[in-house]
Amino acid sequence: xxxxxxxxxxxxxxxxxxxxxxxxxxxxxxxxxxxxxxxxxxxxxxxxxxxxxxxxxxxxxxxxxxxxxxxxxxxxxxxxxxxxxxxxxxxxxxxxxx
Amino acid sequence: xxxxxxxxxxxxxxxxxxxxxxxxxxxxxxxxxxxxxxxxxxxxxxxxxxxxxxxxxxxxxxxxxxxxxxxxxxxxxxxxxxxxxxxxxxxxxxxxxxxxxxxxxxxxxxxxxxxxxxxxxxxxxxxxxxxxxxxxxxxxxxxxxxxxxxxxxxxxxxxxxxxxxxxxxxxxxxxxxxxxxxxxxxxxxxxxx
Numbered sequence: 001x002x003x004x005x006x007x008x009x010x011x012x013x014x015x016x017x018x019x020x021x022x023x024x025x026x027x028x029x030x031x032x033x034x035x036x037x038x039x040x041x042x043x044x045x046x047x048x049x050x051x052x053x054x055x056x057x058x059x060x061x062x063x064x065x066x067x068x069x070x071x072x073x074x075x076x077x078x079x080x081x082x083x084x085x086x087x088x089x090x091x092x093x094x095x096x097x098x
Numbered sequence: 099x100x101x102x103x104x105x106x107x108x109x110x111x112x113x114x115x116x117x118x119x120x121x122x123x124x125x126x127x128x129x130x131x132x133x134x135x136x137x138x139x140x141x142x143x144x145x146x147x148x149x150x151x152x153x154x155x156x157x158x159x160x161x162x163x164x165x166x167x168x169x170x171x172x173x174x175x176x177x178x179x180x181x182x183x184x185x186x187x188x189x190x191x192x193x194x195x196x197x198x199x200x201x202x203x204x205x206x207x208x209x210x211x212x213x214x215x216x217x218x219x220x221x222x223x224x225x226x227x228x229x230x231x232x233x234x235x236x237x238x239x240x241x242x243x244x245x246x247x248x249x250x251x252x253x254x255x256x257x258x259x260x261x262x263x264x265x266x267x268x269x270x271x272x273x274x275x276x277x278x279x280x281x282x283x284x285x286x287x288x289x290x291x
């Protein structure tokens with residue numbers, strides 16, 4: 001049985017990684033809009049992904065307001081790919097066992 | 099990790115797919131750029147023909163357009179909050195084309211070998227190629243029709259008498275303004291929000 005990466009497994013973190021895998025970079029506001037998460041929840045999950053080295057953040061100020069821009073790192077992309085592979089393996093194993 | 103039911107696995111895979119689709123469909127508003135680079139040169143042509151200090155027309159208008167372009171790009175990037183490879187590709191096509199036209203114009207003027215017909219032919223062909231490349235990247239037919247208009251202008255520039263080249267240029271630029279106005283309307287209409 002393949003192990004599912006617990007960091008990627010969280011639905012919001014998975015959504016963020018998937019979104020970032022399809023773009024070059026995205027800011028906090030765009031990610032919040034797409035995931036429909038609250039500021040606190042999204043912020044906490046982004047921190048976890050950043051600590052794991054799956055995303056990188058660039059903080060800047062736009063008209064005196066903080067703006068964080070997130071990018072998927074190479075290890076984040078690999079983690080997402082591995083997670084999808086693991087899910088597919090699980091699915092095919094479950095189907096075989098039926 | 100607890101064992102996952104098939105439905106839960108499928109839900110996860112659907113979530114990944116839906117989020118990736120959201121990312122891929124992130125769009126940028128480009129209409130203003132065609133308006134700017136249509137109206138700017140038209141203004142320069144009008145200045146050159148009817149107003150004082152005609153030699154300043156192109157340098158002043160081009161610098162103003164480049165500054166406005168930079169400011170508007172920065173503003174739109176901040177507003178959209180996302181950058182995609184698609185946006186970068188289209189941006190690269192237009193930036194490279196613009197720089198090429200600028201280089202030909204400056205080099206032609208400074209060297210004194212700038213033949214107006216050659217410049218018009220190169221200018222129309224480069225803009226046509228940029229429209230075509232954008233349309234292929236975005237898989238968007240209306241922009242390919244804009245490319246056809248510019249390529250038709252390229253062919254016309256090779257056969258028309260020199261006195262008609264400016265009129266041809268005005269017609270091509272007006273087509274760019276119309277395309278930009280239509281695109282801007284489309285981008286800002288509520289159904290596309």
